Amino acid sequence: MLAQLFTSFFKSKPVDLALPNKMIDLIAVSEKVRNELKVKLGQAVSNPKSFYDFKGNFYLSDRGLTYPKDADKTAKFVFVDTLIENGQMAEVDWKEEEAEMRFAINQILRAKHYDFIVSQDTVFVDGEDTLDMITQINDKELALAGYSLQSVDINSDSYVFTIVPISQAEEVRQLLMKF
Numbered sequence: 001m002l003a004q005l006f007t008s009f010f011k012s013k014p015v016d017l018a019l020p021n022k023m024i025d026l027i028a029v030s031e032k033v034r035n036e037l038k039v040k041l042g043q044a045v046s047n048p049k050s051f052y053d054f055k056g057n058f059y060l061s062d063r064g065l066t067y068p069k070d071a072d073k074t075a076k077f078v079f080v081d082t083l084i085e086n087g088q089m090a091e092v093d094w095k096e097e098e099a100e101m102r103f104a105i106n107q108i109l110r111a112k113h114y115d116f117i118v119s120q121d122t123v124f125v126d127g128e129d130t131l132d133m134i135t136q137i138n139d140k141e142l143a144l145a146g147y148s149l150q151s152v153d154i155n156s157d158s159y160v161f162t163i164v165p166i167s168q169a170e171e172v173r174q175l176l177m178k179f
Contacts, residue, residue, distance in 0.1 A: 023175040024079075026168050029112040033086045040078050048074035060085075080152060080160055087111030094130050094157040098122045101133060105142075105149070108163045116145040134159060152176050 020041055028034045043050055048071040052058055058065035058074070060081040065073060083089035088111050090104035099122055106117045118141045124133050138149040148169035151161040164172050 019175075023172075026172050026175070027162055027164065028083065028086075028088055030086070030088075033083070033088060036086075037079065037082050040082055041075055044075040044078040048072075051078060076152075076154070080154060083162060084160075089152075089160060089162040091154075091158050091160045092130065092134075094159065096130050098124050098128075098133055101130070101137070105137060105163065108161075109147070112163065114147060114163070116142075116147065118142065130159065134161070148172075150176055 021038055024034050024037045024041070028037055049067050051060060051074050052065075052067035056067040058067075058070065058077065060078060061084075063077060063081075065077060067074075080089060080091075084091060087107050090108055092101050092104050099120070102118055102120055102122075106120070109117050118137055124136075134149065134151075142149055142163065143166060146166050147163050148166045149161050149163050150169060150172045151159060154160050162172075
């Protein structure tokens with residue numbers, strides 16, 4: 001989990017944000033979003049309670065997180081929800097329609113100012129597995145244009161992903177696996 005990953009970096013004072021900052025620098029393309037994430041993640045690790053309302057409910061999204069029970073998940077969801085809010089990450093349901101997946105992928109590509117969008121034409125049959133569709137769009141469209149879709153496991157029935165240049169894909173994949 002991200003909180004555990006960050007905890008390993010925060011054992012000594014001052015807090016070492018080198019690895020989390022590297023992940024942010026690879027995934028977030030705008031300086032504004034990078035700075036926002038760095039501040040929020042530092043806060044999420046040092047004071048996770050600050051992301052919960054007076055009733056103990058996580059306030060960035062409706063994920064059912066509560067404090068103190070989910071304090072160790074706070075940094076991960078601050079990261080994910082901040083990127084989603086800024087269009088640089090997307091979340092699609094496990095049974096999402098292809099058109100909605102393509103829209104989400106193109107939203108990320110536009111937000112990151114990449115010079116490519118995936119086709120908006122549907123090519124899969126109704127009821128096809130969402131993960132298979134995402135994988136095929138990645139392999140047959142994004143990869144050919146030099147991009148790679150990278151996912152984050154949030155232990156739910158949805159898929160959360162971002163898109164990075166293919167040259168950064170393996171490094172980003174390794175970092176995201178540590179969530």
